[in-house]
Amino acid sequence: MAHPPAVAADVIVVGAGISGLIAARTVLAAGLTPVILEADSRVGGRILTEEAAPGLPVELGAQWIGDTHHRMFALAEELGVQTYPQFDEGETSYELAGSGVLRENEFRARFAGELGELEKVLRLLDELAAEVPPEAPWRAPRAADWDAITAGAWYDGQALSPVARTLLEICTVGILAVPTVEVSFLHLLFTIQTCGVTSELFAESEGGAQTTRFVGGTGEIPKRLAALVTDHLVLDAPVQLIEHSDDSVTVHCRGGRTARGRRVIVAISPALAGRIMYDPPLPGKRDQLTQRMPNASAMKAFFVYDEPFWRAAGLNGQLISDVGPARMSNDTCLPGDDHGVILCFLEGEQARTYGRMPTEERRAALTAELVRHYGDKAARPAAYLDGEWADRQWTRGCYNANLGPLVWTNFGDALAEPIGTIHWASTDTAVRWSAYMEGAVEAGERAAQEVIDALTG
Known part of the structure; x- marks a missing residue:
């Protein structure tokens, strides 16, 4: 079977999450030609909007921005995505x-x-x-x-x-x-x-980091970014090998697709970046780092009701519990929609334990918790949807990567430092709001500027 012809570009971007899309758009604006290789059949990475009921989008991944997320507010305005405040009364x-x-x-x-x-x-x-x-x-x-x-x-x-x-x-x-x-x-x-x-x-209401949501769902951000670079975007293209020299890179994807360029920006989490083969091999310090940056464990579960009945009782839809299964919850209703939506967070050990249970068993345990906090009406949702991230092939965890003891001091300086013609992006490499969408934008901009300086300076 004949392989697709090699794609030629100035800059190859691995990953079509926010970091990768921002990086591609930035180098394109500088007069350089990018190509984005995304392993999944969709864009967005750790952003995923799905419908819990017809016309009712919910966020299985990133959902909020905060008051100091200036890059994300500016990006939303530029892309024409409206925002609204998170409900927090009661x-x-x-x-x-x-x-x-x-x-x-x-x-x-x-x-x-x-x-x-x-x-x-x-x-x-x-x-x-x-x-x-x-x-x-x-x-x-x-x-x-x-x-x-x-x-x-x-x-x-x-x-x-x-x-x-x-x-x-x-x-x-x-x-x-x-x-x-x-x-x-x-x-x-x-x-x-x-x-x-x-x-x-640490605000109990998720204050500074989670004050604002996007009309239509967070997925509107990567979708509209992708539309700006659609001629340079290739989906279903998992990268397996990056060959690199002093002045060029050749990126090989599963299925025989290849792309050749002068620089590559690897815009996926460090753990996944470490699973790509490199020729010549990367320095051991970089590989030792990525071995020590596992993605976190998280899932979200949404209960949809005919109305937000808890509001009438003076409650804001948030719970904090050490009984569980969910340690926290949130009112995630949509403005202009009559449905009531409660989001339950399962993170860390809770995600690992309950994420591996059959869906009905997990749902029953979460329902019992909501009944304890919000009464018998919580036992009768009109719809239910949940999603766990560790089983997703092209993310393998969410929301972020964390460093255990002795990693920062032994390996940390290899996190974002370019290696020849290879540059690194993803929110995990950001120095402002790392692990958030805001950090993803910063990381994409930083990696793109490194490439622009190298190729046009």
């Missing part, structure tokens, strides 16, 4: 450390002292994170000590009450999507620093 429902189900005001009154403890730890985290340069965390004055312990071990050393410690764990896992014992304390501080302060990350 009380959160709590269920922590044997408290039973409590509404927010009662929970805060009963555990005011414990919440004060937590606030002190968050302020300390902000102070320590301020010492971490996001472009080079390994250069922090105490990097060696911080990278030698896990975030969980540091949390355990703060003499917190069970309620405060549990709440801190839930909020952190809600961001990193792995248990805190798997993440170095330096990586936690890097995450806080790259995103601002803890109030941007």
